[in-house]
Amino acid sequence: MRALTWHGTHDVRVDTVDDPEIINPRDAIIKVTSTAICGSDLHLYDGVIPGLKSGDILGHEFMGEVVETGSKSTLQKGQRVIVPFTISCGGCFHCNVQQYSACENSNPAEKQDMSAALYGQPMAGLFGYSHLTGGYSGGQAEYVRVPFSDVGPLVIPDHLEDDKVLFLTDILPTGWMAAENADIQPDDTVAVWGCGPVGLFAIQSAIAMGAAKVIAIDHYPHRLELARKLGAEIVNFRETHVLEALMEMSGGLGVDAVIDAVGMEAHGFAVDNMLEVVKQKVGIGADRAHALREAITAVRFGGKISIPGVYGGLTDKFPTGALMEKGIQLKTGQTHVQKYTRPLLEKIEDGSLDTTFLISHRLPLEDAPRGYKCFHDQQDSWTKVVLKPGMEKQA
């Protein structure tokens, strides 16, 4: 089959590789019809996430048709399914309390040591990511082996086309959980750093949850315009002092809830960020945490912080003082996708959520390297790339 493989920083290629096979009884094989490039794929592209090997197949947002099932799979050939990026067994303690992204059984035993050393306990298995999270082959391919196919995949009704439901695999639940983690109350003012896909969906979700005012912070005019269309007020950090603006826009109180949808590769020329760019370049596992620092400063005393943005390592100059003194509520984490897929599918079906506005480009799988480069270099106009393995390559 053809698949998008990682070979090094800014080096991804479409290669011919072996087709996947059923290995375990609960597996299924999915023929991919749509798969997206995620903002967190760009962290892999930039080489700032450890534990990738040359030849790894990337991609964790994918859907398609069931073409093969193991003896214990509950799927049937021919069904259309979306597949959550988190691999969850459904049988462990964490799955039982719906903390699916902390599944104890999906990361192979021999792959658990590195993340356990970093974080105290091992991470769960994720598709198309680092070997810290299992080294599972991803969905930017023609076929994918899906473990625990009786737990994760959700069957999609035929009348809903791919573009309407594809984002149930990751970014829509991630945006939704980000807003849920900010514990939004009806009269809250909410600030969201980053108007990438997750930030935009967090804005959409916060508004759906009844936030009185949502303020979006970014520097890409087009992305800020998308945020404004969703109903947010916007702040361009290239033109405006963010902290000052947020104090004014929250009437001098500070904002009730903040959402860091930026993560470890913050942009900008603030002093802390420039130092951290250097540290990341020399490869010492450093996170660039400018957005998070700013969010902690901007939130009101007794306010709420939600971090859907990806961090992987350590950061310096972390404002522990503000964190403690302000009496903040902090919620973080990889998304428990399986918890959200059904209720969010209902919202898509009844028309209360539409996510198709985000898609700026649809490309054949063969064009995936160009998709990565443009999504990376032209973030203003390339807001979301969907790859279609069945689509003919353009001349």
Add this chain to the structure above:
Amino acid sequence: MMSHDDQGSGFGAAAGIGLALGAAALGAFLSSRPRGERRKDWHGDDAPGFTQRRSFGKYDVVGRSVTIRKPRHELYAFWRSFQNLPQVMENLESVRPSGDGRSVWTIKAPGGTSVEVETEIAREVENELIAWRSVEGSQIDTEGRVTFEDAPGGRGTRVGLIIAYDPPGGEIGRAIAKLFLREPAVQARHDLKRFKMLMETGEIATSVRRKDQTRAAQQNSGQEYA
């Protein structure tokens, strides 16, 4: 035989098992209080003995706990049939009964070799504990114990595995084992995780894409698993 004064620990009741082999080591690490060299400033804590920052003489001691969302009797039944263990224990090639309640464990050793250890059941309490030890004349001097207790809050069963052994070849043997990633502490951790996977999910997670890349296939063809 050591005296055992650890009344609080669930392991304490069984401290009398390792009479000949590894007894000193196993007894000491089960206790949460150091023996013999008791220091004046030592007040004792409630952590398992094997988590102490101390050594156990010539014995290496490996201890690990895991919580499994299954009732005790199911887990006990799987473990009690030692022939099941190669399914989850990577370095265990086979276990075959040798009469009198004894069994012969064939264990992979560094450099493509294997060693055989004949073991006997030292103590067992149905659905609670199985302890075994190598018999005299075995190639490795070892003993081990697995315990099953109800986890709090209906979380299933807390399984504790403790193995004490005198590494073959002493310090050099230990270094070689580490070099071949056959270090028992790492192995025990992985083995318990695989046991948990098999019990909770009915299968053992793998991220390979092809049948010929699985652990079993690679081991049969003599390749090291990558």
